[in-house]
Amino acid sequence: MPAAPRRRLPVVLALVLLLVLAGVGVGVTRPGPVAGWLGDDAGPAPTAGASAEPDPSDVLAGPDPNAPLPSPDGVRAALDPLVGVADLGDRVNVSVADVTSGQTLFAKGADDGTVPASVTKLATGVTVLAARGPGYRIPTRAVAGAKPGEVVIVGGGDTTLAVDKKGYYPGAARLDDLAAQVRTALGGVAPTSVTVDGSIYSGPRYGPGWDADIPTGGYGGAITALMTDGARRDPSVGSGGAERVSEPDLAAGRSFARLLGVPADTVERGTAPPTAAAGGSSPAPGTELGVVQSPPLIRLVDIMISESDNILAEALARQVALARNQPASFDGAAAAMDAEVAELGLPAEEINLSDGSGLSRRNRISPSVLTDLVRLAASPDHPELAGIFGGLPVGGWSGTLDDRYRGAPGTGAGAGAVRAKTGTLTGVHAIAGLVTTADGRLLTFAVLTDKVPGGTDTAQPALDRIAAALAGCGCS
Known part of the structure; x- marks a missing residue:
């Protein structure tokens, strides 16, 4: 039947x-x-x-x-x-x-x-x-920090984000584009430090029920709201297994700092400040300085x-x-x-x-x-x-x-x-x-x-x- x-x-x-x-x-x-x-x-x-x-x-x-x-x-x-x-x-x-x-x-x-x-x-x-x-695109934003010259990069969860045109994923958003927007928005104000805000994510960075070798085996890694090239240490490595950085958010922050001419040792984790009223020659804390968007979800x-x-x-x-x-x-x-x-x-x-x-x-x-x-x-x-x-x-x-x-x-x-x-x-x-x-x-x-x-x-x-x-x- x-x-x-x-x-x-x-x-x-x-x-x-x-x-x-x-x-x-x-x-x-x-x-x-x-x-x-x-x-x-x-x-x-x-x-x-x-x-x-x-x-x-x-x-x-x-x-x-x-x-x-x-x-x-x-x-x-x-x-x-x-x-x-x-x-x-x-x-x-x-x-x-x-x-x-x-x-x-x-x-x-x-x-x-x-x-x-x-x-x-x-x-x-x-x-x-x-x-x-x-058609949805995942944003990566930069905002003015609470301290003069502080730039906060706010991860939205775009793992395909690239540092520059040599990124792994075709058509990805790029940190060098974001850095250019930041320099324009700051005008004559020189950036002095970079803060990485990945607070949109919470909980453990490695999944429940993952085999012990997954974090280091090349097919998985730490899941953070900010990273570049899927946390690959070398974006030129082809698809499949690839060595991943252990702290993808800080690695991305250091790449961003380099593009802004900021010492890598200034990069630390933190959160973006709430938007404040404008005043003085510097952008007010929380002011958006730039944004780049991932390829569409499809x-x-x-x-x-x-x-x-x-x-x-x-x-x-x-x-x-x-x-x-x-x-x-x-x-x-x-x-x-x-x-x-x-x-x-x-x-x-x-x-x-x-x-x-x-x-x-x-x-x-x-x-x-x-x-x-x-x-x-x-x-x-x-x-x-x-x-x-x-x-x-x-x-x-x-x-x-x-x-x-x-x-x-x-x-x-x-x-x-x-x-x-x-x-x-x-x-x-x-x-x-x-x-x-x-x-x-x-x-x-x-x-x-x-x-x-x-x-x-x-x-x-x-x-x-x-x-x-x-x-x-x-x-x-």
């Missing part, structure tokens, strides 16, 4: 995403197959000096709205032999649903909270887009998902807390994200978060909540959420799926047909996103495993065979 639909969410996915991008005034170009999948086959002409993209191969074609819907029995026949393999352990929870109709096609432990690892970032992306909107979500950027994810989770007037801490952000999921009409009892990146082993999300989040983001009722799709890695093509769906037996059908977020911790392997079937039907799926006995070399191909089976089947 066919499984009953859990929820019905109509979808016009490509149109929705294009409307979102246009609405916030952001031009986002997706090379090759991704552009075609979003309904932007040709893309804009390359700008002067830019390298032309090679002609893409024919992958990720647009979904066919008239494609036949797989039957639950057919999907079960394809997946049952794959979800029970020893390489995935004895706790494999799965949800598969049709994006257009919302019909559940396969469910195994689908409503059970499971450790999601970095798949958590799908929830972070959806909730921050819902709470703040895709771009930050794109980076977070495509690079699985943990530090950026924690910053975006705190934006959910701030939008909901909650403390910008790990606990406040997690509670705000849970509440935002409930406000979107999804089952709050099936999500319980401790951080926004997925580094915490205390996180629990059910596979069905993840497939619901994807279908909700694809709904024309919530065009503001469609920004989560731009950064999803493509099987055999980009991001964390670049080297998957290639050589492992039984995974080839997923190349170019699977677009998903992955998650990995020791003993935990997960994947969730979208897959286009051989008949052109668009499905959403989530597979979460948190008792994997072996390592990545065996678990990931076993996961990939599940998504590849969906890509390769008509499953009638």
Whole structure:
């Protein structure tokens, strides 16, 4: 007997995403197959000096709205032999649903909270887009301090902030621009000291449930409201693991002091003074001296998902807390994200978060909540959420799926047909996103495993065979 639909969410996915991008005034170009999948086959002409993209191969074609819907029995026949393999352990929870109709096609432990690892970032992306909107930008401000010549730099949570044009994140706000504004605002008054105000954040700097090696392992770090280049010691280091500074706020403050010609030993933590009445030749305490803005949230979500950027994810989770007037801490952000999921009409009892990146082993999300989040983001009722799709890695093509769906037996059908977020911790392997079937039907799926006995070399191909089976089947 066919499984009953859990929820019905109509979808016009490509149109929705294009409307979102246009609405916030952001031009986002997706090379090759991704552009075609979003309904932007040709893309804009390359700008002067830019390298032309090679002609893409024919992958990720647009979904066919008239494609036949797989039957639950057919999907079960394809997946049952794959979800029970020893390489995935004895706790494999799965949800598969049709994006257009919302019909559940396969469910195994689908409503059970499971450790999601970095798949958590799908929830972070959806909730921050819902709470703040895709066009929101995170400010970094400079104000006059209480002492003559004191400049207070006030962090707003923009982890992509750069020191100068050599920053890690393309299009980031820059401290040298902020310093130029400050010099203009001060006129002939020479700055004498820099105070770093990160008081918008509260609580511990490292997440609950993080493994002991995360603070020093290159994929996590101290979470502060002011930092540059995601706390990277060297912004020229590529994506993935990178050495992080232990005190990102003070490091950013020292860079700012250097740009202002102020000795680094004057930099200290403090808070911005309240705005006072003007008087004398110096700006009154609390007077804004300059402000720079992050790229819009839709771009930050794109980076977070495509690079699985943990530090950026924690910053975006705190934006959910701030939008909901909650403390910008790990606990406040997690509670705000849970509440935002409930406000979107999804089952709050099936999500319980401790951080926004997925580094915490205390996180629990059910596979069905993840497939619901994807279908909700694809709904024309919530065009503001469609920004989560731009950064999803493509099987055999980009991001964390670049080297998957290639050589492992039984995974080839997923190349170019699977677009998903992955998650990995020791003993935990997960994947969730979208897959286009051989008949052109668009499905959403989530597979979460948190008792994997072996390592990545065996678990990931076993996961990939599940998504590849969906890509390769008509499953009638």
